[in-house]
Amino acid sequence: MRRRLFSPIPSTLVLFGFLPSFMLSIGVQGTELTLVNNCTHKIWPAILANPGSTSLEQTGFELATHTSRTLQVPDRWVGRIWARNGCNFNKSGFGSCATGNCASGKIECEGAVDASPVTLVEFTIHDSYNVLYDVSLVYGFNLPVIVKPLSGAGTCGSAGCMTDLNAQCPAELRAANGLACRSACMAFGTPDYCCRGKFGLHDTCKPSTYTVLWKLACPRSLITGYDDSRSTFTCRGADYKVVFCPLHAAASKKSGKKFTSTAVITTEEPENTGSGIIYSGSKLEVTGSQSMPGPHG
Numbered sequence: 329m330r331r332r333l334f335s336p337i338p339s340t341l342v343l344f345g346f347l348p349s350f351m352l353s354i355g356v357q358g359t360e361l362t363l364v365n366n367c368t369h370k371i372w373p374a375i376l377a378n379p380g381s382t383s384l385e386q387t388g389f390e391l392a393t394h395t396s397r398t399l400q401v402p403d404r405w406v407g408r409i410w411a412r413n414g415c416n417f418n419k420s421g422f423g424s425c426a427t428g429n430c431a432s433g434k435i436e437c438e439g440a441v442d443a444s445p446v447t448l449v450e451f452t453i454h455d456s457y458n459v460l461y462d463v464s465l466v467y468g469f470n471l472p473v474i475v476k477p478l479s480g481a482g483t484c485g486s487a488g489c490m491t492d493l494n495a496q497c498p499a500e501l502r503a504a505n506g507l508a509c510r511s512a513c514m515a516f517g518t519p520d521y522c523c524r525g526k527f528g529l530h531d532t533c534k535p536s537t538y539t540v541l542w543k544l545a546c547p548r549s550l551i552t553g554y555d556d557s558r559s560t561f562t563c564r565g566a567d568y569k570v571v572f573c574p575l576h577a578a579a580s581k582k583s584g585k586k587f588t589s590t591a592v593i594t595t596e597e598p599e600n601t602g603s604g605i606i607y608s609g610s611k612l613e614v615t616g617s618q619s620m621p622g623p624h625g
């Protein structure tokens with residue numbers, strides 16, 4: 329069924345055995361994304377194709393604890409994946425969720441979003457040899473999630489956030505009765521927190537106490553729209569696991585590799601964030617370490 333989406337080969341050509349090799353490759357290319365629920369509770373993943381990308385056959389479903397589902401994603405697909413939490417759907421699939429809700433009012437999101445705050449997994453799949461991915465906290469946080477490439481070449485690191493930021497969410501950012509945490513931009517909406525207007529440039533988007541603390545807790549996540557330090561990855565020829573609540577699983581595994589990530593966030597003037605973080609000149613260096621599963625296996 330899904331093959332139809334990206335193999336527009338007229339059946340007459342197939343019957344005549346006329347299948348140019350470039351067409352053959354269209355049919356078999358694609359990237360597998362396996363969504364894994366390692367949370368101790370049910371989640372309802374949501375998938376949204378960006379405008380101009382083909383909508384996947386499934387745009388939302390229930391995923392029981394310790395189960396997974398594999399999605400076949402066509403080339404030239406740009407989209408986002410997140411988990412909905414605290415959902416109530418009736419037998420016909422109508423209902424809503426405490427976090428990550430879809431405006432469709434159904435299990436299937438069908439392109440209708442009403443989502444934040446959510447931990448957003450972002451994929452740009454030009455083709456399987458050119459895949460960019462990140463985990464963004466720009467629209468807040470609801471569940472820990474990592475993206476883990478399976479084999480592949482290039483900067484195939486694990487992206488994401490293992491830490492439960494809800495547990496350390498300040499009162500002013502709390503949302504959904506503590507099931508989610510807003511970003512400072514969402515909570516305050518000002519140009520400086522949102523890196524808009526005169527703050528909307530790579531060099532003028534300044535760190536705040538909030539963004540620094542998140543970067544420290546989640547060095548492999550995108551914290552602002554201008555944060556590209558060690559948080560966006562490009563991988564070739566891989567398939568991917570998207571693991572929700574990865575620590576739950578990692579705790580029982582020996583394969584977790586320790587790594588240290590240093591994020592350098594530039595600020596025009598040093599300012600005291602009160603968070604015990606060291607400044608050197610006009611640069612703010614945030615060092616954190618976090619155990620993440622290795623990229624292979």
Ligand SMILES: *[C@@H]1O[C@H](CO)[C@@H](O)[C@H](O)[C@H]1NC(C)=O
Nearest residue numbers: 417418419420421422423433
């Ligand atoms: C589910 O909810 C929808 C919308 O409220 C309603 O139209 C439908 O009848 C409900 N189905 C069941 C089985 O309760």
Ligand SMILES: CC(=O)N[C@H]1CO[C@H](CO)[C@@H](O)[C@@H]1O
Nearest residue numbers: 364366394569571574577578
């Ligand atoms: C990708 C990953 O870490 N998956 C694990 C999720 O948890 C189950 C059960 O605890 C493990 O079998 C998986 O390896």
